Amino acid sequence: MSNIPPLPMTIPPRPRRWVRILVALLIFVGGMVCGGGLTIIGAVERIHHAIHHPEEVPGRITHYLKRRLDLSDDQTQQVEQIIREHQKNLQEIRRGVQPRVEAELELLRQDISQVLTPEQRDKWDDIFDDAVDRWMPPPPPPPSTQPS
Numbered sequence: 001m002s003n004i005p006p007l008p009m010t011i012p013p014r015p016r017r018w019v020r021i022l023v024a025l026l027i028f029v030g031g032m033v034c035g036g037g038l039t040i041i042g043a044v045e046r047i048h049h050a051i052h053h054p055e056e057v058p059g060r061i062t063h064y065l066k067r068r069l070d071l072s073d074d075q076t077q078q079v080e081q082i083i084r085e086h087q088k089n090l091q092e093i094r095r096g097v098q099p100r101v102e103a104e105l106e107l108l109r110q111d112i113s114q115v116l117t118p119e120q121r122d123k124w125d126d127i128f129d130d131a132v133d134r135w136m137p138p139p140p141p142p143p144s145t146q147p148s
Contacts, residue, residue, distance in 0.1 A: 048134060065079055101136070105136070109128050112128075113125070
């Protein structure tokens with residue numbers, strides 16, 4: 001037999017604990033950022049939908065109140081009718097104020113346009129129009145005066 005000494009047993013190095021903690025923390029923070037971002041996107045989309053579809057608002061509010069207040073069917077119908085009536089009043093107020101809002105927005109557009117170069121002005125007009133379209137839909141039409 002040969003006189004070769006036995007090889008010493010080597011233990012593989014253990015990964016450092018701080019690396020695992022750092023990776024876990026990065027995954028956790030990444031999940032929080034993604035979840036928060038998706039929540040914000042969803043909330044903004046719901047707000048836009050409500051702004052552009054006011055006819056759906058009374059039903060949504062009533063459904064929410066029915067769940068939270070445990071309304072009976074009769075109460076639910078009464079609450080929805082009350083909300084619809086007040087929504088009509090609010091829309092009438094909005095129709096009365098809308099021309100003033102639009103005039104003020106146009107002044108805003110013009111005042112900012114005056115300090116911009118022609119290239120900047122073109123971009124500004126696009127940005128402004130997009131913002132108005134997203135956040136300021138046209139007011140609802142006046143109620144029909146003809147009998148149904």
